[in-house]
Amino acid sequence: MESDIAQAARIVAESRHLVAFTGAGISAESGIPTYRGAGGMWSKYDPARFASIDAFLEDPSYYWSFFKEERYPVLKAARPNPGHEALARLERSGRLRSVITQNIDGLQQMAGSKNVIELHGNTRTIACLKCGRTYSMDEIHAQLASRAIPECRGCDGLLKTTVVMFGENLPAAALREAFEQAAACDVMLCVGSSLVVHPAAAVPGAALDGGARLIIVNQDPTPLDHRAVVALKGKAGDILPRLAA
Ligand SMILES: [Zn+2]
Incomplete structure (x- = not known):
């Protein structure tokens, strides 16, 4: 060695x-927990749901709950x-x-x-799928104190992390x-x-x-x-x- x-x-x-x-x-x-390997899984949330674009579009609140409860605190501490x-x-x-x-x-x-x-x-940037306006993790986390799904201030589009999800290129x-x-x-x-x-x-x-x-x-x-x-x-x-x- x-x-x-x-x-x-x-x-x-x-x-x-x-x-x-x-x-x-x-x-x-x-x-930072990984998806693979012993003890590597996130504890409460299912990657098949929080990391899939189809699941996200069907029910964005699941991802944002995961973001608020696990992703954000882990990243802030890392x-x-x-x-x-x-x-x-x-x-x-x-x-x-x-x-x-x-x-x-x-x-x-x-x-x-x-x-x-x-x-x-990356998970630091959140973007509106309709108008492209971007937000920081902290701004979105603050919004999630009072709502299940964050909103774009510029339009009625859906906000999504810029992390590539399963099913995306x-x-x-x-x-x-x-x-x-x-x-x-x-x-x-x-x-x-x-x-x-x-x-x-x-x-x-x-x-x-x-x-x-x-x-x-x-x-x-x-x-x-x-x-x-x-x-x-x-x-x-x-x-x-x-x-x-
Ligand atoms: Zn927008």
Whole structure:
């Protein structure tokens, strides 16, 4: 393990175009529950309902109840961990070009990263499906003190989180940018992703196809471990600071 970390740190230090790809594992270390894995489920609400566009359009109040009771308090309390901070440091030092993320919590930006490509949208911004007006999480949470479904101040449209729900397409611009970065990078550092949720998980595959070397940091095995130059098992918060040192 020690020599694997040293090898990965050397590859990071020598890279010309380093890109990171992050998933739920790095956020879990900041207390954000995941959909997958033991003990990973949200406690009271069913992801098949709160994360599905069809279910949302049928009964928006279920999502907003979940948002008020679980999503908002968890996100307000969450702070970046040493893994997020290490990626932000790598960017500040000029070594890391961008972070492509499957996460929606904004912790990477809170840690100081500037070039973050959010493949699944984000939960900080809520938008009107009719007029496009946007609202912050705090504004919407305040509205939910007195109503079950928040309202747009500009029209009678339905408000929705900009998180990509099951049944929705990934944002085209973010997806295009992610694949451009995958094609351009010489090293991709995959952190905390099971690398099974498509189409996002196709991004590291595209990096490999473009000739990039893959470093994987994850608690569990992934389907791409055998194609990585180094696959490190463990926490992002423990390993990334040593890769960025
Ligand atoms: Zn509106």
